[in-house]
Amino acid sequence: MSLKPTPYGTLEHWASLISSGDRAALARAITLVESRKKSHRALAAELIQLLLPKTGQSLRVGITGVPGVGKSTLIDVFARHAIANGHKVAVLAVDPSSVKTGGSILGDKTRMGKLSRMNEAYIRPSPSAGTLGGIAAKTRESMLLCEAAGFDRIIVETVGTGQSEVKVADMVDCFIALMLPGAGDDLQGMKKGLLEIADIIAINKADGDVKHLAMKAADQYKAALSLFQGHDTTWQTPGSDTIRIGR
Numbered sequence: 001m002s003l004k005p006t007p008y009g010t011l012e013h014w015a016s017l018i019s020s021g022d023r024a025a026l027a028r029a030i031t032l033v034e035s036r037k038k039s040h041r042a043l044a045a046e047l048i049q050l051l052l053p054k055t056g057q058s059l060r061v062g063i064t065g066v067p068g069v070g071k072s073t074l075i076d077v078f079a080r081h082a083i084a085n086g087h088k089v090a091v092l093a094v095d096p097s098s099v100k101t102g103g104s105i106l107g108d109k110t111r112m113g114k115l116s117r118m119n120e121a122y123i124r125p126s127p128s129a130g131t132l133g134g135i136a137a138k139t140r141e142s143m144l145l146c147e148a149a150g151f152d153r154i155i156v157e158t159v160g161t162g163q164s165e166v167k168v169a170d171m172v173d174c175f176i177a178l179m180l181p182g183a184g185d186d187l188q189g190m191k192k193g194l195l196e197i198a199d200i201i202a203i204n205k206a207d208g209d210v211k212h213l214a215m216k217a218a219d220q221y222k223a224a225l226s227l228f229q230g231h232d233t234t235w236q237t238p239g240s241d242t243i244r245i246g247r
């Protein structure tokens with residue numbers, strides 16, 4: 001038994017609060033994970049160790065795409081759908097742009113307003129400035145904590161940031177790349193790396209004036225995809241004729 005002082009008495013007690021679904025206890029634990037202090041992170045590691053038996057039960061989904069492509073909007077719909085089907089959803093944002101501007105946190109509060117007030121949802125905005133270096137490791141630990149707290153659907157929102165995107169793709173069960181209509185026009189500028197790691201490529205905002213552009217982009221991505229072997233040999237990334245979701 002650990003005798004280290006924590007905001008919740010013993011570490012064991014803290015861990016039991018988290019696994020009983022205490023949101024404040026979960027939030028404090030994630031704050032510990034994100035802390036710049038070594039002693040905090042060591043404590044977090046011990047806490048996670050205690051909770052490990054309660055983890056590994058969730059479906060983890062990563063969503064990437066440029067700012068404004070509609071990630072948060074899609075996550076809001078996804079999450080509410082999952083909750084309606086009896087799941088508990090945690091949303092973790094890995095968005096370095098929000099560290100600079102603070103903008104996406106504010107935006108997401110409005111975008112996911114209803115969701116953030118639901119008991120079955122837990123939304124955690126990006127780690128604060130200074131924690132960028134190990135964002136992927138922190139995300140992995142935060143996911144474990146959310147799983148231990150009973151969240152069985154974990155969604156990680158990230159923006160295209162090269163290495164960290166690859167790392168997020170590695171730690172989720174399904175990695176979705178959201179694209180804008182028209183982006184497929186310029187296959188030269190397309191991120192080859194992204195096509196290799198994405199399980200699903202979705203052209204978002206396929207509505208209004210740009211609907212035809214979205215369909216064209218989907219066809220172009222489909223053609224490009226046939227040139228790549230994905231990271232998972234058991235999965236063929238669907239082409240545009242397989243899935244079409246409109247609104």
Ligand SMILES: Nc1nc2c(ncn2[C@@H]2O[C@H](COP(=O)(O)OP(=O)(O)O)[C@@H](O)[C@H]2O)c(=O)[nH]1
Binds near residue numbers: 069070073074111205
């Ligand atoms: N026309 C259209 N607009 C959308 C769609 N999805 C999201 N948006 C809008 O695009 C803007 C950015 O969305 P947001 O979800 O914050 O994007 P994020 O930065 O990728 O998280 C918001 O004004 C949304 O209302 C869509 O399918 N069609």
Ligand SMILES: [Mg+2]
Binds near residue numbers: 157
């Ligand atoms: Mg967003």
